Amino acid sequence: MGSSLRLFRIWGIDVKVHWSFLLILVYGAFLYSGQTNRLTGALYGVVVILLLFVCVLLHEFGHALTAKYFKVNVPHITLLPIGGVAQLERMPRQPLQEFLIAIAGPAVNFVLALLLLPLAVLVIGLTWGADSLLSLLTYAQTRMMTPSLDGLLVYLAVTNIALGLFNLLPAFPMDGGRVLRSLLAMAMPYVRATRIAVTVGRLMAVLMALWGLGGNIMLLLIAFFIYVGGRGELEAVESRYVLKDIRAKDALNREARTIYTSESIDKVVDLVMTTYQADFPVFDLGNNFVGVLTRPRLVAVLRTQGREGRIVDVMIPAQDVPPVGPETTLADVWDKMMEAGSRVVAVKEQGRFLGLITLDDISELIQVVGATKERDERVAAQPTANPTDFSN
Numbered sequence: 155m156g157s158s159l160r161l162f163r164i165w166g167i168d169v170k171v172h173w174s175f176l177l178i179l180v181y182g183a184f185l186y187s188g189q190t191n192r193l194t195g196a197l198y199g200v201v202v203i204l205l206l207f208v209c210v211l212l213h214e215f216g217h218a219l220t221a222k223y224f225k226v227n228v229p230h231i232t233l234l235p236i237g238g239v240a241q242l243e244r245m246p247r248q249p250l251q252e253f254l255i256a257i258a259g260p261a262v263n264f265v266l267a268l269l270l271l272p273l274a275v276l277v278i279g280l281t282w283g284a285d286s287l288l289s290l291l292t293y294a295q296t297r298m299m300t301p302s303l304d305g306l307l308v309y310l311a312v313t314n315i316a317l318g319l320f321n322l323l324p325a326f327p328m329d330g331g332r333v334l335r336s337l338l339a340m341a342m343p344y345v346r347a348t349r350i351a352v353t354v355g356r357l358m359a360v361l362m363a364l365w366g367l368g369g370n371i372m373l374l375l376i377a378f379f380i381y382v383g384g385r386g387e388l389e390a391v392e393s394r395y396v397l398k399d400i401r402a403k404d405a406l407n408r409e410a411r412t413i414y415t416s417e418s419i420d421k422v423v424d425l426v427m428t429t430y431q432a433d434f435p436v437f438d439l440g441n442n443f444v445g446v447l448t449r450p451r452l453v454a455v456l457r458t459q460g461r462e463g464r465i466v467d468v469m470i471p472a473q474d475v476p477p478v479g480p481e482t483t484l485a486d487v488w489d490k491m492m493e494a495g496s497r498v499v500a501v502k503e504q505g506r507f508l509g510l511i512t513l514d515d516i517s518e519l520i521q522v523v524g525a526t527k528e529r530d531e532r533v534a535a536q537p538t539a540n541p542t543d544f545s546n
């Protein structure tokens with residue numbers, strides 16, 4: 155998602171658009187260019203797509219503003235050809251909050267449809283002469299493809315209903331899948347709720363892919379994102395589950411080597427080469443914790459300044475290292491790292507420095523403890539041996 159253009163910023167949220175969005179505008183122009191006047195048709199197509207994405211943007215603001223109401227930060231919303239993405243810094247833990255955030259997007263589309271429909275009916279009613287509902291629908295359908303005000307209104311109303319319904323499909327991590335997960339999580343553990351939602355989502359993705367094979371590339375792309383996105387979120391939830399029972403004080407490396415501001419960069423290079431440690435807490439001569447020197451920082455310094463630099467100039471100052479208490483669970487430590495965009499936290503007790511926890515420590519723990527938990531679960535779930543199994 156690197157190549158996005160920032161459009162504007164509102165309520166602290168950056169609204170960005172991905173370059174590939176241009177393709178969808180071209181597609182819109184192409185779609186309507188078969189009209190008698192090609193240029194007017196093409197321009198109309200561009201307007202239709204732009205308005206459609208205004209609706210998509212409003213949908214994302216539904217999620218984003220509800221999330222902000224629950225104190226979840228939303229740094230940006232990105233518009234892609236397959237729809238929008240509101241980037242939430244974290245998922246709220248309370249199922250009810252997730253439910254409301256997820257449902258807020260489709261709700262916006264339904265409200266828009268409710269506002270647009272009477273207008274569309276009003277404008278169409280002025281020209282429409284038929285007497286049955288079916289003929290009204292057929293008429294509306296033909297108007298939708300004709301560049302006109304009533305055509306535009308009908309198109310937007312219908313599309314908003316379709317958008318709302320499509321997003322409510324239980325295809326986790328789409329909105330409907332999140333609604334499903336949050337409802338399940340009200341009755342069972344979060345991890346199990348996520349596993350079920352992801353399984354249902356995969357089934358939906360397969361169905362969408364089969365449907366998409368008929369020639370709908372958009373649907374194929376969405377199916378792919380559902381499959382990959384679901385797996386990513388499941389892994390994150392399972393990792394968090396592993397981490398929630400471990401406290402910061404138990405994850406500290408008590409043997410960690412510390413360095414002093416008076417020491418040379420050379421010394422740290424030696425330490426990195428001869429130990430497994432990658433991140434070093436830095437102390438001043440009064441034995442106060444003043445910062446952290448991480449391996450990425452060290453590598454960057456060696457590249458630019460060589461071994462001449464001073465540790466104080468290259469370390470991450472202590473005030474930029476998020477602090478956590480010794481009783482904080484690693485799940486919360488992990489959240490804090492994500493929120494702060496930091497790969498290291500300092501464990502402190504009443505201002506006294508106890509040690510560092512790094513992202514490497516956490517991923518090691520996830521692997522080791524996760525593997526143990528998985529084995530325990532498997533052993534517990536194994537049925538007793540069936541004698542007929544031995545016959546072959």
Ligand SMILES: [Zn+2]
Nearest residue numbers: 259260321329
């Ligand atoms: Zn949504």
